[in-house]
Amino acid sequence: MRPTVHDIAAAAGVSLATVDRVLNQRPGVRLVTREKVEAAINEIGYIRDVAAANLAKGRVYPIVFILPTGDNSFMHGLRSEVHQATLRSSFERTEIRILEVPPFDVSALVAALDALQGQDLAGVALVATDAPEVRAAVDRLVSERIPVVTLVSDLTDSTRHHYAGIDNIAAGRTAARLLGRFLGGQEGDITVLAGSMLVRDHRERLEGFSAVMAAEFPKLRLLPVLEGRDDPERARSLVSKALSGSTKIIGVYSLGAGNRGLIAAVKAVRPERELTVVVHELTQHTRAALMDGTIDAVLNQDAGHEIRSAIRVMKAKADGQGVIADQERIRLDIFLKDNLP
Amino acid sequence: MRPTVHDIAAAAGVSLATVDRVLNQRPGVRLVTREKVEAAINEIGYIRDVAAANLAKGRVYPIVFILPTGDNSFMHGLRSEVHQATLRSSFERTEIRILEVPPFDVSALVAALDALQGQDLAGVALVATDAPEVRAAVDRLVSERIPVVTLVSDLTDSTRHHYAGIDNIAAGRTAARLLGRFLGGQEGDITVLAGSMLVRDHRERLEGFSAVMAAEFPKLRLLPVLEGRDDPERARSLVSKALSGSTKIIGVYSLGAGNRGLIAAVKAVRPERELTVVVHELTQHTRAALMDGTIDAVLNQDAGHEIRSAIRVMKAKADGQGVIADQERIRLDIFLKDNLP
DNA sequence: AAATTTTTGATTTACGTACATCAGAAATCG
DNA sequence: CGATTTCTGATGTACGTAAATCAAAAATTT
Numbered sequence: 001m002r003p004t005v006h007d008i009a010a011a012a013g014v015s016l017a018t019v020d021r022v023l024n025q026r027p028g029v030r031l032v033t034r035e036k037v038e039a040a041i042n043e044i045g046y047i048r049d050v051a052a053a054n055l056a057k058g059r060v061y062p063i064v065f066i067l068p069t070g071d072n073s074f075m076h077g078l079r080s081e082v083h084q085a086t087l088r089s090s091f092e093r094t095e096i097r098i099l100e101v102p103p104f105d106v107s108a109l110v111a112a113l114d115a116l117q118g119q120d121l122a123g124v125a126l127v128a129t130d131a132p133e134v135r136a137a138v139d140r141l142v143s144e145r146i147p148v149v150t151l152v153s154d155l156t157d158s159t160r161h162h163y164a165g166i167d168n169i170a171a172g173r174t175a176a177r178l179l180g181r182f183l184g185g186q187e188g189d190i191t192v193l194a195g196s197m198l199v200r201d202h203r204e205r206l207e208g209f210s211a212v213m214a215a216e217f218p219k220l221r222l223l224p225v226l227e228g229r230d231d232p233e234r235a236r237s238l239v240s241k242a243l244s245g246s247t248k249i250i251g252v253y254s255l256g257a258g259n260r261g262l263i264a265a266v267k268a269v270r271p272e273r274e275l276t277v278v279v280h281e282l283t284q285h286t287r288a289a290l291m292d293g294t295i296d297a298v299l300n301q302d303a304g305h306e307i308r309s310a311i312r313v314m315k316a317k318a319d320g321q322g323v324i325a326d327q328e329r330i331r332l333d334i335f336l337k338d339n340l341p
Numbered sequence: 342m343r344p345t346v347h348d349i350a351a352a353a354g355v356s357l358a359t360v361d362r363v364l365n366q367r368p369g370v371r372l373v374t375r376e377k378v379e380a381a382i383n384e385i386g387y388i389r390d391v392a393a394a395n396l397a398k399g400r401v402y403p404i405v406f407i408l409p410t411g412d413n414s415f416m417h418g419l420r421s422e423v424h425q426a427t428l429r430s431s432f433e434r435t436e437i438r439i440l441e442v443p444p445f446d447v448s449a450l451v452a453a454l455d456a457l458q459g460q461d462l463a464g465v466a467l468v469a470t471d472a473p474e475v476r477a478a479v480d481r482l483v484s485e486r487i488p489v490v491t492l493v494s495d496l497t498d499s500t501r502h503h504y505a506g507i508d509n510i511a512a513g514r515t516a517a518r519l520l521g522r523f524l525g526g527q528e529g530d531i532t533v534l535a536g537s538m539l540v541r542d543h544r545e546r547l548e549g550f551s552a553v554m555a556a557e558f559p560k561l562r563l564l565p566v567l568e569g570r571d572d573p574e575r576a577r578s579l580v581s582k583a584l585s586g587s588t589k590i591i592g593v594y595s596l597g598a599g600n601r602g603l604i605a606a607v608k609a610v611r612p613e614r615e616l617t618v619v620v621h622e623l624t625q626h627t628r629a630a631l632m633d634g635t636i637d638a639v640l641n642q643d644a645g646h647e648i649r650s651a652i653r654v655m656k657a658k659a660d661g662q663g664v665i666a667d668q669e670r671i672r673l674d675i676f677l678k679d680n681l682p
Numbered sequence: 683a684a685a686t687t688t689t690t691g692a693t694t695t696a697c698g699t700a701c702a703t704c705a706g707a708a709a710t711c712g
Numbered sequence: 713c714g715a716t717t718t719c720t721g722a723t724g725t726a727c728g729t730a731a732a733t734c735a736a737a738a739a740t741t742t
Contacts (some may be wrong), residue, residue, distance in 0.1 A: 004698060005699065014720075014721085015722070016721085016723095017720070017721060017723090018719090018721075020699080020700070021720090023699090024699095024701085027700090027719095028720080029717075030709090030718080030719060030720090033719080047432070048698090049396075049698055049699070050699095051392040051395070051698085051699095052395075052396050052697070052698035052699045052700095053395060053699050053700070054392070055392060055396065055698080055699075055700095055726095055727045055728065056698075056727050057700060057701090058726090060629075088665075090343045147578075163452070167680070171680070173451075173679035173680070175682040176679075177677050178677070181521075181522065181637075182522050184525035195344060203502070208679070209662070213705075234512060247688070296522075304667050305668075306670070309663075324429075327645070327646075329500060331643075331674060331682070334675040334680075336515055336518050336519070338511055338514035338516070338517075338549070339512070339514070339515040339673050339675075345727095345728055346728070346729065346730095347728085355691085355693085356690065356691040357691060357692085357693095358689075358690070358692075358693090358731095358732095359689085360690060361730070361731075362690090364729090364730090365730070365731085367731090369689060369690080370689070371690085374690080383726095389728090390727095390729070391706065393697090393727075393728035394728075394729050394730045395697090395730080396696095396697045396699095396728080396729075397696080397728075397729040398730060398731090569726095666688075666704050
């Protein structure tokens, strides 16, 4: 059986009350006594039973998710996964609140973050727009000892505790290799559709994609990036225009959301044009397009895993505990039509 | 706050003791009273606080893992993940025991399973060799109300509670499409290296692979399957012989373990021969081969996830609880050189 | 109706921790 | 040295559940 507070008390030759004072950093313990107790804790390898402690404390974890509004399927999925999590909240002792802010809107995000200051929170998770103001607002929360986790898109140089999302540079590189290999040795143009260069995940995907394309597939030329702002209609018109503008386009990489529009644009030129298409985020639209051959591969991050991981990490940080790093690594899923879940 | 046993007692107009008798199926409650209590439980939506119950019971979960011996890296990895789990056992209240049996050995596996009968276990996890005798032995454990989970390779038609592993037909299909697309429109032979057709995962991978190859890549011909018994040395000699036997081989699919040997065989004919190679299981050897270009893609199942998932599921079953299905789905990882973890 | 059996209630202890109170001991101050 | 402050111990209650005991009530049997 693992040691308890009683064992510490016995080992250190002090009373239970003193052990409690040390463990919970309450005042009224002389330095020498405190050290004696801490030595005993280390020696017998005491680890607090979090379940029992939570029971005694009646602990709950108030958590806030800040998510972008917008009607693309990926964000819908993310919101829906947070709602799923709220259904489990009585088991997990969480109290989840969702704030919605306009996408790519720095000041709205900052305002939402600042409004959380002073609240007693076990954690804040946000889809970050990568800007200095946002970073500063996050740092303010962190300095209030509130655990902060970035979701999907990370924040450069901030002090956030954790990032629950994929390695976007690797994702871009992977997309490039898939597209390049699928195209065999063909020569032609590649068009890239992004959401916005204001978010770090999109920038990083592009960076990885461009690097591998340049280094390993010299016969493929990248056209200037289209910014669809993750909006299906805008994406459709941009891609349509690009396709009619150049007949040399043989590949498409969509690194953001709004793929509903992209799929429509590609379908409109089929079957006259042969296109190899790699996109991000598995939704009902991209899934159908993968099945019917409009798309060749979908790169995905599992929103459910991200949300659950973010919650686990925030709770652990709030308790000053560690996490199983490997378990919290969000993986890049690659879906071909054969391995759809 | 969620309702407690006290709330049930008040709602049903009975004492705490009676509620306890109903909840824990203890004798001494009249049918009408029991129904009254059960009605109250449903009405107020009581859910047992598992943490508090475990605390009160001093509950531990004795779990047995039955793993094949053998010196291929994948099984080493699997064993190592179980060891990792034992390190967390004081937190998770598990008591994990590992039994080792020779690989592909039906009677040894049956003997190990039967030896567990009558023991008070919270779960048994095994890498199944797919045979009727094994299925019968598993069914015997299940009929003793011991939760049984198959790991990595499933058992046909058994009553096991859960399978913690990937969809191997999908894995085979995916391998075929990757190999087919990477080979462009080339014509030639494909050689397939398996471990043993006695295990269901290998059979299923082959089935999926063959199906997609036949249906979508008619220019690629499958050579007879080589059975390497997951042994590196045997794999090396089989593949070497095959490569020197036919100069038309342009692709290799290794659906089992022992890839150390396969890699050596491929390297021996490089760079004269151009081969596209897809293998299963990410190990230090396959990782290095992916990096240096010997291998083009690695399909992987995350052993750590499988073990942790198996433990979560066994604990939940032992408590008669449900699981988050999506969380327990083991995903097929596809690794190119760009997205290695 | 009495005797017996079955069912129910009341109460207590326990799990490991948190937290509060009060008295007593030890240290520090004047 | 006494007075004060600081530290420590002893003790009790609580969290939500499990499990046991014993007494009392209700149902059943004779």
